[in-house]
Amino acid sequence: MNAYSAIVTKRDTRAFAPRPVPDEVLRRILQAGRMAGSSKNTQPCRFVVLRSPERRAALAACGDFAKHMPDAPLCIAVVLTPGGGAFDAGRAAQNMMVAAWAEGVTSCPTSMHHPACARETLSLPADHHVAIVLAMGYPAATGNDRPGRARLPLDGYVHWEQWDGRRE
Amino acid sequence: MNAYSAIVTKRDTRAFAPRPVPDEVLRRILQAGRMAGSSKNTQPCRFVVLRSPERRAALAACGDFAKHMPDAPLCIAVVLTPGGGAFDAGRAAQNMMVAAWAEGVTSCPTSMHHPACARETLSLPADHHVAIVLAMGYPAATGNDRPGRARLPLDGYVHWEQWDGRRE
Numbered sequence: 001m002n003a004y005s006a007i008v009t010k011r012d013t014r015a016f017a018p019r020p021v022p023d024e025v026l027r028r029i030l031q032a033g034r035m036a037g038s039s040k041n042t043q044p045c046r047f048v049v050l051r052s053p054e055r056r057a058a059l060a061a062c063g064d065f066a067k068h069m070p071d072a073p074l075c076i077a078v079v080l081t082p083g084g085g086a087f088d089a090g091r092a093a094q095n096m097m098v099a100a101w102a103e104g105v106t107s108c109p110t111s112m113h114h115p116a117c118a119r120e121t122l123s124l125p126a127d128h129h130v131a132i133v134l135a136m137g138y139p140a141a142t143g144n145d146r147p148g149r150a151r152l153p154l155d156g157y158v159h160w161e162q163w164d165g166r167r168e
Numbered sequence: 169m170n171a172y173s174a175i176v177t178k179r180d181t182r183a184f185a186p187r188p189v190p191d192e193v194l195r196r197i198l199q200a201g202r203m204a205g206s207s208k209n210t211q212p213c214r215f216v217v218l219r220s221p222e223r224r225a226a227l228a229a230c231g232d233f234a235k236h237m238p239d240a241p242l243c244i245a246v247v248l249t250p251g252g253g254a255f256d257a258g259r260a261a262q263n264m265m266v267a268a269w270a271e272g273v274t275s276c277p278t279s280m281h282h283p284a285c286a287r288e289t290l291s292l293p294a295d296h297h298v299a300i301v302l303a304m305g306y307p308a309a310t311g312n313d314r315p316g317r318a319r320l321p322l323d324g325y326v327h328w329e330q331w332d333g334r335r336e
Binding site: 001002003004005006007008009010011012027028030031032033034035036037039043045046047048049050051052055079085086087088089090091093094095098099101102109111121122123124125128131132151152154157158159160161162163165 | 169170171172173174175176177178179180195196198199200201202203204205207211213214215216217218219220223247253254255256257258259261262263265266267269270277279289290291292293296299300319320322325326327328329330331333
């Protein structure tokens with residue numbers, strides 16, 4: 001899939017087929033996360049890969065809206081090391097999700113509302129935290145057709161040279 | 169360019185040729201930003217496009233490491249509306265930078281160390297702020313060959329099922 005198509009057709013969906021994600025596809029997804037740039041090249045992200053059903057269920061208990069995680073054959077926790085910021089986590093996560101989608105693997109970022117739970121479940125050092133968990137898998141045949149809220153038109157996103165307050 | 173190649177070969181560089189970025193390429197870059205998913209589909213990002221040399225120079229004064237911005241024919245300020253988080257800004261920014269790179273346009277995220285300066289320069293509402301400015305343009309023939317700090321190997325990023333403390 002070309003880059004533009006992969007980027008603009010990627011949707012966050014959370015209904016997964018049980019078919020596992022092959023190791024070679026997983027390797028490309030992780031490599032995409034690794035190659036994301038970061039502030040001053042501090043490389044603050046680490047990735048904890050969860051494929052065991054028990055581990056995914058345990059981590060799902062740390063999020064308030066994570067019921068889809070046990071059904072996702074692959075979860076990747078994006079961990080921030082000390083000093084790392086959410087902007088860099090977003091860059092790495094988006095790289096992984098777009099690379100996954102280019103291989104037909106859909107994904108949904110999942111927040112951990114209970115950070116201590118997530119840290120303990122993953123045995124993280126005390127000064128590390130989970131920025132997000134990416135639930136991933138091939139799409140289920142049904143269940144991904146929620147209409148969702150439509151995107152604003154492009155004109156609603158873009159201002160020229162400076163903010164146009166008349167448009168708010 | 170295929171998605172995986174665009175993602176893994178994208179580097180943050182800051183030496184630009186003066187050649188302008190065509191409108192049609194800019195439109196695809198902005199569309200890539202628009203289509204990034206966001207937390208609960210809140211769509212918290214807005215994009216202020218700066219092509220005027222005077223406007224780029226004015227905004228560059230709000231960052232401590234922004235001397236490359238006046239040389240970038242295109243700057244896109246990623247603005248967060250109230251409640252928006254840096255993770256979602258990172259997703260939108262990465263989409264735009266990868267879409268740009270797929271068209272041969274390089275980029276560098278640039279921090280605004282003086283938020284009030286950036287807000288005033290862009291005439292933003294008081295409850296909005298600039299998450300990052302993306303300086304963009306076709307690469308200069310020279311000046312992008314800084315060796316930089318090497319990436320950790322993939323094994324340095326990835327842990328399996330839980331954190332492996334022996335590797336720190």
